Amino acid sequence: MLQVSIYRYNPESDAEPYMQDVQVDTGGKDLMVLDVMEMIKAQDTSFVYRRSCREGVCGSDGVNINGLNGLACITPLSDRVRDNKLVLRPLPGLPVIRDLVVDMSMFYAQYEKVQPYLQNDTPAPAIERLQSPEEREKLDGLYECILCACCSTSCPSFWWNPDRFIGPAGLLQAYRFLADSRDTATEERLAKLDDPFSVFRCHGIQACVNVCPKGLNPTRAIGHIRNMLLTRAT
Amino acid sequence: MVTAITSMGRSGLHDWLMQRVSAVIILAYVLYVGGVVASGVDYASWKALYSQTWMRIFSLLALLSFGAHAWVGLWSVFTDYLTERMLGAVGDKLRFLAQALSAVIMFTYIVWGIQILWGL
Numbered sequence: 001m002l003q004v005s006i007y008r009y010n011p012e013s014d015a016e017p018y019m020q021d022v023q024v025d026t027g028g029k030d031l032m033v034l035d036v037m038e039m040i041k042a043q044d045t046s047f048v049y050r051r052s053c054r055e056g057v058c059g060s061d062g063v064n065i066n067g068l069n070g071l072a073c074i075t076p077l078s079d080r081v082r083d084n085k086l087v088l089r090p091l092p093g094l095p096v097i098r099d100l101v102v103d104m105s106m107f108y109a110q111y112e113k114v115q116p117y118l119q120n121d122t123p124a125p126a127i128e129r130l131q132s133p134e135e136r137e138k139l140d141g142l143y144e145c146i147l148c149a150c151c152s153t154s155c156p157s158f159w160w161n162p163d164r165f166i167g168p169a170g171l172l173q174a175y176r177f178l179a180d181s182r183d184t185a186t187e188e189r190l191a192k193l194d195d196p197f198s199v200f201r202c203h204g205i206q207a208c209v210n211v212c213p214k215g216l217n218p219t220r221a222i223g224h225i226r227n228m229l230l231t232r233a234t
Numbered sequence: 235m236v237t238a239i240t241s242m243g244r245s246g247l248h249d250w251l252m253q254r255v256s257a258v259i260i261l262a263y264v265l266y267v268g269g270v271v272a273s274g275v276d277y278a279s280w281k282a283l284y285s286q287t288w289m290r291i292f293s294l295l296a297l298l299s300f301g302a303h304a305w306v307g308l309w310s311v312f313t314d315y316l317t318e319r320m321l322g323a324v325g326d327k328l329r330f331l332a333q334a335l336s337a338v339i340m341f342t343y344i345v346w347g348i349q350i351l352w353g354l
């Protein structure tokens with residue numbers, strides 16, 4: 001029997017959050033964390049979390065699993081469970097709506113700030129804006145982000161200043177458009193990032209890189225943005 | 235509210251660069267003075283070293299770098315932890331106080347340092 005400890009909070013009936021202990025029979029199999037959550041929910045339908053694709057594509061089931069953020073659906077128990085104990089908490093740093101469901105508004109607000117869409121005012125060509133294979137290659141490791149928020153919610157700088165520091169996920173997307181050969185708003189984008197908070201609250205501790213379920217590297221992207229700002233200023 | 239008005243240069247890049255450059259200057263100074271001390275000094279050689287203009291300038295530069303480095307670093311720490319988000323309404327007042335205090339301390343050190351260096 002796997003010992004599972006889950007964070008429970010229902011603002012309508014609970015004065016404060018508490019940890020609930022549950023036992024789950026995994027049949028000795030190395031299930032995904034999400035499977036265990038589904039088994040718990042089958043017994044207690046009041047347990048709430050987000051999920052959709054169950055294959056690491058939608059990014060909706062980011063949770064804190066034994067202290068490390070990750071997508072429940074693609075994290076096998078063997079990855080995190082030690083001493084037969086599994087602890088599930090909501091993503092840290094964001095307000096909890098109920099159980100493992102957090103309010104992602106602050107996260108999305110930062111994403112919105114970087115204007116995550118292609119900007120180009122030149123007349124559109126008849127078919128499409130072409131890129132060379134080399135130019136396209138620059139977007140690898142950037143466009144794959146599924147906005148699960150695992151990175152930003154494990155970043156201390158984002159915990160302390162979620163309203164001012166864009167955070168690793170937003171900055172990865174900021175760089176995705178800065179690096180795009182078809183985007184012409186580079187200067188405007190950089191001008192908005194030069195303040196002491198948006199980019200420079202990153203202290204490079206790489207907590208973000210450590211948890212990204214897609215294996216992306218926001219710290220490297222942030223370094224590229226810093227270099228672009230430096231080049232722009234000199 | 236946490237704002238950037240008390241940061242060193244109001245530009246993140248400016249502060250970031252300042253932090254790197256001042257770190258290099260402080261490091262160079264510490265290594266140099268450390269080397270001098272390690273190779274043995276007495277009162278006469280120490281006094282001779284510090285009576286040279288270039289050494290005084292180097293020392294003042296290190297002192298100013300120290301002040302700037304401390305300001306940027308502490309500003310960053312204060313705006314992380316002494317905030318409304320962390321401590322409620324009192325956070326902003328505390329942060330302002332902490333910043334004012336660190337500014338006075340740094341200013342004192344710099345003036346005092348100049349006094350010592352030029353033997354005023």
Ligand code: SF4
Binds near residue numbers: 146150211214
């Ligand atoms: S960078 Fe990775 S961890 Fe961060 S939101 Fe995107 S997919 Fe999730």
Ligand code: SF4
Binds near residue numbers: 154155203207208218
């Ligand atoms: S490297 Fe930067 S963005 Fe990533 S966790 Fe650390 S401070 Fe946050």
Ligand code: FES
Binds near residue numbers: 058
């Ligand atoms: S359920 Fe879609 S990423 Fe896990």
